[in-house]
Amino acid sequence: MKLESHLRARRDGGAKLLVPYVTGGLGAEWLDVVRAVCDAGADAVEIGIPFSDPVMDGPTIQEASQRALEGGATPSSIIAEAAKLDVDTPLAVMTYYNVVHHAGYRRFAASLIGAGIDGAIVPDLPLDELDGWGDAADAAGVETVLLAAPTTPDDRLAAICERSRGFVYGIALLGVTGARDEFGPAATRMGQRLKAVTDLPVLIGLGISSGAQAAAAAAAADGVIVGSALIARLLDGGGPDAAHALISELRKALDA
Amino acid sequence: MAIARGTPVELGAPGPVPTDLGRFGEFGGRYVPETLVPALEELEEVFKVAWASDEFRAEFAGLLTNYAGRPTPVTECHRLSERLGVRVLLKREDLTHTGSHKINNVLGQALLTKRMGKQRVIAETGAGQHGVATATVAALFGLDCVVFMGAVDVERQALNVWRMRLLGAEVIPVESGSATLKDAINDALRDWVATVEYTHYCIGSVVGPHPYPWMVREFQRVVGDEAREQSREILGGADPDIVAACVGGGSNAIGTFAGFLDTDARLVGVEAAGLGLESGKHGASIDRGVPGVLHGSRSLYLQDEDGQIKEAHSISAGLDYPGVGPEHAALAASGRAEYHSATDDEALAGFQVLAETEGIVPALESAHAIGWLAREAGHAVPAGSTVLVTLSGRGDKDAAQVAERLGTKLP
Numbered sequence: 001m002k003l004e005s006h007l008r009a010r011r012d013g014g015a016k017l018l019v020p021y022v023t024g025g026l027g028a029e030w031l032d033v034v035r036a037v038c039d040a041g042a043d044a045v046e047i048g049i050p051f052s053d054p055v056m057d058g059p060t061i062q063e064a065s066q067r068a069l070e071g072g073a074t075p076s077s078i079i080a081e082a083a084k085l086d087v088d089t090p091l092a093v094m095t096y097y098n099v100v101h102h103a104g105y106r107r108f109a110a111s112l113i114g115a116g117i118d119g120a121i122v123p124d125l126p127l128d129e130l131d132g133w134g135d136a137a138d139a140a141g142v143e144t145v146l147l148a149a150p151t152t153p154d155d156r157l158a159a160i161c162e163r164s165r166g167f168v169y170g171i172a173l174l175g176v177t178g179a180r181d182e183f184g185p186a187a188t189r190m191g192q193r194l195k196a197v198t199d200l201p202v203l204i205g206l207g208i209s210s211g212a213q214a215a216a217a218a219a220a221a222d223g224v225i226v227g228s229a230l231i232a233r234l235l236d237g238g239g240p241d242a243a244h245a246l247i248s249e250l251r252k253a254l255d256a
Numbered sequence: 257m258a259i260a261r262g263t264p265v266e267l268g269a270p271g272p273v274p275t276d277l278g279r280f281g282e283f284g285g286r287y288v289p290e291t292l293v294p295a296l297e298e299l300e301e302v303f304k305v306a307w308a309s310d311e312f313r314a315e316f317a318g319l320l321t322n323y324a325g326r327p328t329p330v331t332e333c334h335r336l337s338e339r340l341g342v343r344v345l346l347k348r349e350d351l352t353h354t355g356s357h358k359i360n361n362v363l364g365q366a367l368l369t370k371r372m373g374k375q376r377v378i379a380e381t382g383a384g385q386h387g388v389a390t391a392t393v394a395a396l397f398g399l400d401c402v403v404f405m406g407a408v409d410v411e412r413q414a415l416n417v418w419r420m421r422l423l424g425a426e427v428i429p430v431e432s433g434s435a436t437l438k439d440a441i442n443d444a445l446r447d448w449v450a451t452v453e454y455t456h457y458c459i460g461s462v463v464g465p466h467p468y469p470w471m472v473r474e475f476q477r478v479v480g481d482e483a484r485e486q487s488r489e490i491l492g493g494a495d496p497d498i499v500a501a502c503v504g505g506g507s508n509a510i511g512t513f514a515g516f517l518d519t520d521a522r523l524v525g526v527e528a529a530g531l532g533l534e535s536g537k538h539g540a541s542i543d544r545g546v547p548g549v550l551h552g553s554r555s556l557y558l559q560d561e562d563g564q565i566k567e568a569h570s571i572s573a574g575l576d577y578p579g580v581g582p583e584h585a586a587l588a589a590s591g592r593a594e595y596h597s598a599t600d601d602e603a604l605a606g607f608q609v610l611a612e613t614e615g616i617v618p619a620l621e622s623a624h625a626i627g628w629l630a631r632e633a634g635h636a637v638p639a640g641s642t643v644l645v646t647l648s649g650r651g652d653k654d655a656a657q658v659a660e661r662l663g664t665k666l667p
Contacts (some may be wrong), residue, residue, distance in 0.1 A: 055289070056446075126293050150292050151292075152293070174453065238526070
């Protein structure tokens, strides 16, 4: 339980948690991007395994996924490359269920553990359909993070937290991934509702792009996930330095 | 009892309710982002209650009769039968209001939308038939309507795009991925995740998460229920030897099959073989797909070795989809239905032969079933057998595309 124990230790030490998302296989330097965000103060890193039909993703991560796939990235190539990462920060993959299903639960779970990856986030695999993968992941020691949404009723929220491993991913708003200018009260409400029912680390994600937004979202929770804001910089030609700069800025805002 | 035009629609008994989150054998389920789960639970509950209520069923049957123009006839095709050496009956969904079977399902879902107190509907469309049906019923019910359509399909179905806009719908061309039906569904799902509190997603086929494959089959079973009675009347009480329909997602086929599952008829679904199954450019998800999860359900999908979804190809936008409804996957697995395919060229031949022999211009989708029959008459379809084919829609929308393909550029 490296992901959860690490995040709990950081939280209980008084830190607000910061988890960046990096699309695996996006550009030749993607491993250096992961190293840079770790160096800039990430508490865990999500590595996206791109899927052809990412229905929870907005234009930025769609574009990144498509570029990575066109560049020849595959689930096995990304996992194999991630195995080369020499970082102490816990890693989790984020992908869609068909990738897991196609590989086979046990084979996929074993490949993650073999590469030193601690967790998995599968946004189109809700609580009710978790069984096959959830059991295989538990058996192999992969921590499967579940998502909670603003539409989730209270009783279901508790069940999701009960079954989630690593942390619980609170969706900040109704919509797909992508930076937003406005930051609504739904994120705060999500954090409050989750904190009321669980002791798991609670991270809020979707739409968070600036230090001010990160600090606001983290106030009612344990931390934030940042994806599209980082990916947009990489798509614009930025590399490890640009990633380091953004994550440092967010780290500073969270620590302030 | 005779089922003729002008007589009120009488709905048959509801079909079996799938268990375990919408499983058909090992297929189906509800694989969606958490945000959508509560809306799907609500829809399932609202549909379950409505479908058991006399009031809802009467309202639905009334709309099918007085708005959609049901029952549609079964036409015996004397000249085509003579040409092929088999006895051909056509279930005429092309004669419904809006020109395809899609209207049946949309009327049902619009009634549910009202019951859920939602004011906006979204839909995906391939050929445009489902988009037109949704835009039509949204106008009838006073609902806001947005239709997602692949940019490639916007191009090849310009007439239907214009019709939808005339009906007051917003049509959004989808540029992502292969810019066809699959991508239109992706963008509709992305919209729905953001708007689910006031929007109903009116899915047009027997695909998607539970309860859609079940619910859409129930709204389309009127096709099969009518056809069974009508063909018995024509055949002196007997059922056809073969019941065939084209399969993209598979809603006209499943609606037809629903009426014949408990008969001895061979059930045949005809998929799009595109440029040929060996070319890799086709839409034959049952023949060439493997189990996977896309758009909310476990079914058969065209995929590469890593589980990435492959682009489908078909001359007909409505069959240009790399997956199939989960109940079809289960019927194929159990052997109760058999699935074959017809190429683009065979569909064109079907399109022409039906026009020439019967004066009926079929939708390119339905023309696949005719093309398969024309190819297999005397082979897989034994000489002298009786075949009921569902004509899912009319071909006006395809006239310009087919004319160009056959060498005439229309102005």
